[in-house]
Amino acid sequence: xxxxxxxxxxxxxxxxxxxxxxxxxxxxxxxxxxxxxxxxxxxxxxxxxxxxxxxxxxxxxxxxxxxxxxxxxxxxxxxxxxxxxxxxxxxxxxxxxxxxxxxxxxxxxxxxxxxxxxxxxxxxxxxxxxxxxxxxxxxxxxxxxxxxxxxxxxxxxxxxxxxxxxxxxxxxxxxxxxxxxxxxxxxxxxxxxxxxxxxxxxxxxxxxxxxxxxxxxxxxxxxxxxxxxxxxxxxxxx
Amino acid sequence: xxxxxxxxxxxxxxxxxxxxxxxxxxxxxxxxxxxxxxxxxxxxxxxxxxxxxxxxxxxxxxxxxxxxxxxxxxxxxxxxxxxxxxxxxxxxxxxxxxxxxxxxxxxxxxxxxxxxxxxxxxxxxxxxxxxxxxxxxxxxxxxxxxxxxxxxxxxxxxxxxxxxxxxxxxxxxxxxxxxxxxxxxxxxxxxxxxxxxxxxxxxxxxxxxxxxxxxxxxxxxxxxxxxxxxxxxxxxxx
Numbered sequence: 001x002x003x004x005x006x007x008x009x010x011x012x013x014x015x016x017x018x019x020x021x022x023x024x025x026x027x028x029x030x031x032x033x034x035x036x037x038x039x040x041x042x043x044x045x046x047x048x049x050x051x052x053x054x055x056x057x058x059x060x061x062x063x064x065x066x067x068x069x070x071x072x073x074x075x076x077x078x079x080x081x082x083x084x085x086x087x088x089x090x091x092x093x094x095x096x097x098x099x100x101x102x103x104x105x106x107x108x109x110x111x112x113x114x115x116x117x118x119x120x121x122x123x124x125x126x127x128x129x130x131x132x133x134x135x136x137x138x139x140x141x142x143x144x145x146x147x148x149x150x151x152x153x154x155x156x157x158x159x160x161x162x163x164x165x166x167x168x169x170x171x172x173x174x175x176x177x178x179x180x181x182x183x184x185x186x187x188x189x190x191x192x193x194x195x196x197x198x199x200x201x202x203x204x205x206x207x208x209x210x211x212x213x214x215x216x217x218x219x220x221x222x223x224x225x226x227x228x229x230x231x232x233x234x235x236x237x238x
Numbered sequence: 239x240x241x242x243x244x245x246x247x248x249x250x251x252x253x254x255x256x257x258x259x260x261x262x263x264x265x266x267x268x269x270x271x272x273x274x275x276x277x278x279x280x281x282x283x284x285x286x287x288x289x290x291x292x293x294x295x296x297x298x299x300x301x302x303x304x305x306x307x308x309x310x311x312x313x314x315x316x317x318x319x320x321x322x323x324x325x326x327x328x329x330x331x332x333x334x335x336x337x338x339x340x341x342x343x344x345x346x347x348x349x350x351x352x353x354x355x356x357x358x359x360x361x362x363x364x365x366x367x368x369x370x371x372x373x374x375x376x377x378x379x380x381x382x383x384x385x386x387x388x389x390x391x392x393x394x395x396x397x398x399x400x401x402x403x404x405x406x407x408x409x410x411x412x413x414x415x416x417x418x419x420x421x422x423x424x425x426x427x428x429x430x431x432x433x434x435x436x437x438x439x440x441x442x443x444x445x446x447x448x449x450x451x452x453x454x455x456x457x458x459x460x461x462x463x464x465x466x467x468x469x470x471x472x473x474x475x476x
Contacts, residue, residue: 058323079317082365083357085296109380117368119321126364126376127320130355133380135387138364142347142371149373 004046007218013225014041022052029055030063037065043232044070044225067231070224073120081124084131087231088224090124095216096157096178097128103205105176108133111152115139115166115193116159121180125157146170158193168198177203180213242284245456251463252279260290267293268301275303281470282308282463305469308462311358319362322369325469326462328362333454334395334416335366341443343414346371349390353377353404353431354397359418363395384408396431406436415441418451 008015018032029047036042045068051057061069066076072088080086100107112134116122122138129136139149150156150170156177158166163183171177181193192209200206207213246253256270267285274280283306289295299307304314310326318324338345350372354360360376367374377387388394388408394415396404401421409415419431430447438444445451 075317075321076314077317078320079313079315082316082320082361083313109382111382123320123365123368127361130361130376130378133378135375135377135381137373137375138368139373140368140371143373144347144349 003215003218004221007222008225011222013222016042024052024055026055026059029060033060033063037063037068040232042068043228044068044221046071046221068228070221070228072124072224078119078124082127084127087227089220090120090128091217091220091224092121092159092180092213093125093128094220094223095213096125096180097132098216098220099178099207099213100155100176103176105155105205107155110134110154112136112155112157113139113149113153114157114159115146115150116157116161116180118159121157121159125159129155160193162193163191164193164195166194166199168195168202171199171202173202174204175202177206178213179207179209181209182214183209241453241456242459245460249460251460254280262290262293264293264297267298271298271301275301275306278470280306281466282306282459284309284459306466308459308466310362310462316357316362320365322365325465327458328358328366329455329458329462330359330397330418330451331363331366332458332461333451334363334418335370336454336458337416337445337451338393338414341414343393343443345393348372348392350374350393350395351377351387351391352395352397353384353388354395354399354418356397359395359397363397367393398431400431401429402431402433404432404437406433406440409437409440411440412442413440415444416451417445417447419447420452421447 005015005017036045045064047060049057051060061073064074066074069077070088072081072090077088081090107129112129114122114125117138117140126136126138137149139146143149147170151172153172153175156171156175157180159180161181161183163185177194177199179192179194183191185191190210243253243255271283274283283302285298287295289298299311302312304312307315308326310319310328315326319328345367350367352360352363355376355378364374364376375387377384381387385408389410391410391413394409394413395418397418399419401423415432415437417430417432421429423429428448
């Protein structure tokens with residue numbers, strides 16, 4: 001959370017942090033969301049997940065006004081991402097697209113392989129790559145011969161949550177390798193899903209962990225919040 | 239439309255057909271949708287697309303109550319399909335899944351290749367195959383070396399809209415080939431996206447056109463309408 005607050009402060013965004021006790025009931029949390037939904041001063045609402053077990057993520061997320069859902073987790077926003085007509089970008093995948101664009105990598109016609117099929121990263125990532133005309137394959141734990149898939153990739157996105165899962169022998173020469181992982185290695189040190197030491201010599205470009213995708217995600221969250229404020233302003237102007 | 243009305247009649251569903259003149263205004267169409275949204279007798283609303291040019295598909299679709307959107311085109315329903323928690327199945331892709339299941343084909347771990355990335359077929363198809371643990375690749379007009387992709391496929395779905403586009407040399411021995419096309423060949427005869435004559439000897443299973451996917455789509459539409467009626471009934475019961 002600290003990084004998000006810092007980003008808000010740096011950008012001059014007004015922000016409120018509601019650190020609720022673990023025993024908060026669903027009714028209490030929904031009542032807070034309702035209040036923030038109706039508060040004109042607030043343009044973006046972010047519920048830090050995962051929630052304690054007695055709270056249902058889905059119920060909570062679905063009660064955030066889609067126009068304030070800056071995480072883009074509400075079904076309406078997810079659907080708009082899939083359709084390709086969206087205000088709010090999915091933060092982590094959109095951050096990755098920014099990195100790809102900044103590096104001058106063209107997605108169109110490229111073989112893109114995404115390892116992981118989560119609702120937060122894998123699936124929206126596949127959609128954004130597809131919108132930019134990549135040929136997109138989504139792999140996961142049930143994929144047979146994963147190496148054959150990853151070795152085809154011009155752009156490889158690893159979002160598996162297993163430390164150093166992608167090794168050099170799984171990567172095509174010159175591939176762009178994006179590491180979404182935030183894992184701990186056997187010594188408790190922060191690392192990614194990609195084994196940087198063996199992949200770096202093979203890859204054409206590679207994101208480090210920490211410092212690669214993570215900061216971009218927060219930047220995209222801020223971008224969505226700005227978009228939300230703009231839309232609210234436009235609406236007020238009629 | 240005739241097939242849908244016939245299906246309603248066969249199932250004993252009450253149905254209304256509103257055949258509007260081409261010059262119908264947006265306001266008139268939205269007013270009709272509003273009335274149907276609020277009509278307890280109506281559980282499903284289907285707007286036949288494409289609409290005349292002066293009407294915006296998106297505006298019209300987005301005004302159908304998601305709980306009556308039996309085509310599952312509303313962003314909220316699209317998002318729920320992507321998330322994997324949905325009441326309404328996407329009709330054509332879900333019809334295809336039924337065909338696959340009926341044939342005893344296991345999707346889990348299979349290489350699934352979808353040609354086409356439309357919002358109606360390609361993208362939701364990819365999601366359903368992914369939910370059933372297929373390794374899924376989406377190809378399209380910008381895909382380089384399409385044949386290399388399609389020849390990997392254990393399950394190949396063609397939804398391109400080009401007559402006889404998929405030929406025998408593009409198909410792996412024993413693959414399951416699903417033809418979503420409804421095209422006309424050079425003689426004006428109805429045909430699919432798959433060149434049946436050259437693919438049939440190679441494929442392990444293949445859907446014909448007409449008669450394969452099409453009737454399943456209507457069945458799924460009826461299934462969604464039944465689901466909508468059930469949900470409305472449950473809601474009334476509290």
